[in-house]
Amino acid sequence: MSYSVVKHNIDMDTRKKISARYKRITKAVNLSFWNSISETAHSFYVGSYGRGTAIDTSDLDVLIELPEDEFDHFSSINGNGQSRLLQAVKNAILNTYPNTDIKGDGQVVVIKFSDGMKFEILPAFKNFSVWEWKDIYKYPDTHMGGNWMSTDPKAEQEAMKRKNTESNGLLYDTCQHIRYIRDTKFSSYHLSGILIDAFSYNAIQGWHYLREGEQKSNITESYEEVLLNYYKKISWNGLVTPTLKAPGSNIDIDGTKGWEILGKILNYMI
Incomplete structure (x- = not known):
């Protein structure tokens, strides 16, 4: 017997809830780092939701771009500036969701809502690659004392x-x-x-x-x-x-x- 591949689309109500939370999170980080109240600038979905392969139990991954001078600032900090960066992003989101479970975890800030929905926020910095002639993103990794890694989610x-x-x-x-x-x-x-x-x-x-x-x-x-x-x-x-x-x-x-x-x-x- 073969289990035929079937569709598992996310329902419209769930999509609306995802969108509303995405905008509030983006606005919170933009206000803290860009002095902007935009709900959409500097961010986009990544992970399975961004690749179009998510189902209703999937985590929601969002990349939020930060100003380049913040990269210089956190890179210059002695003792795991990457961890300090995650804490700064966490604190920005706590201003909007003060009673929500939010913590830094490795490379992302994890937001666990009481209804089971989970967002993972990846703070990143745009970096133009001359060799590949396109933008890639640097993001923090707090493991092993802290370092920077690269990703190319749009590709x-x-x-x-x-x-x-x-x-x-x-x-x-x-x-x-x-x-x-x-x-x-x-x-x-x-x-x-x-x-x-x-x-x-x-x-x-x-x-x-x-x-x-x-x-x-x-x-x-x-x-x-x-x-x-x-x-x-x-x-x-x-x-x-x-x-x-x-x-x-x-x-x-x-x-x-x-x-x-x-x-x-x-x-x-x-």
Whole structure:
């Protein structure tokens, strides 16, 4: 029996709540760092919501760009300026949500609302790459005494969007369906959204939903079997964890914590 990939769209009421909170958070950080009351400037969705692969249980990841002089300021602080930066962003958001659970955690400020919705705010600085001729973002990492890391979320979003168009919507639905099974059947395990998306991006190959007037092929192998066979192929039947890169940005993904669980989910789908 095959569990067909189905849609898991976020309902409109939840989207409205996400949007309202996104705007309030953005305004709070803009007021503190940019002296601006804009609810949308300097920020955009990243993570699964930004890549179009989120479901209603997904965390909401938001990148908020800060002024360059703040990078200089926190870089010059002795003793983990990255941690101090997260605390400054946390305090800015507390001005708007004083009774909400907010804390700095590694690279992000985590906001846990009482209804279970969770936002992760990534403070970042725009940095133009001459070699790649595009903007990338530097963000703080508080581990190991503090350092700066780089990300290119817009390239990932564009790559996912292109592939989803090529697959006639199948890519997004695949990523969302795997998330749904993870959250309903394997919720005690860790499997990151970017690992799901990167795997699906590559495993989908030429598969797509039928377009108007298109005839079904004579292939006997199901789509779910194709996903599992690709998983086995690149991992020597699950014995090793392959090196995957994020679509578009080509940033290495650490799959050591989630690769085995991904295999269990793919087997469950079949």
